[in-house]
Amino acid sequence: MLSADMAIDLGTANTLVYVKGKGIVLNEPSVVAIADNNGKKQVLAVGEEAKMMLGRTPGNIQAIRPLRDGVIADFEIAEEMIK
Known part of the structure; x- marks a missing residue:
């Protein structure tokens, strides 16, 4: 069984994903676009696509930027961003 060592850096501006042996494999803005449809939240876009919105x-x-001043300000949205 093989496993990949990886690290996630949740930054206020950008989120980075590092994989051992490959380096940084993802560098995207820490932004999530959410639609509010009658109280039900739906993720529309994450990263660069959401930043353009x-x-x-x-x-x-x-x-939404789920991280502010170096801390997670919205845990639910941060979780959706990581998915």
């Missing part, structure tokens, strides 16, 4: 979304869609 900042300030350009209709009222029911929010581009």
Whole structure:
């Protein structure tokens, strides 16, 4: 059974994923776009695609940065971002 050693750096600006032997395999903005449909939240985009939505979304869609000042500000959205 093989296992890959990896590390995730949840940064306020960017999220990095490092895999041993391969280096950094993911470097994306720490942003998640969420649609609020009658109280039910749905993830629309993560990373660069969500960052492009900042300030350009209709009222029911929010581009959220789940990390602020070096700490996780929204655990549920941070979990969705990692998925």
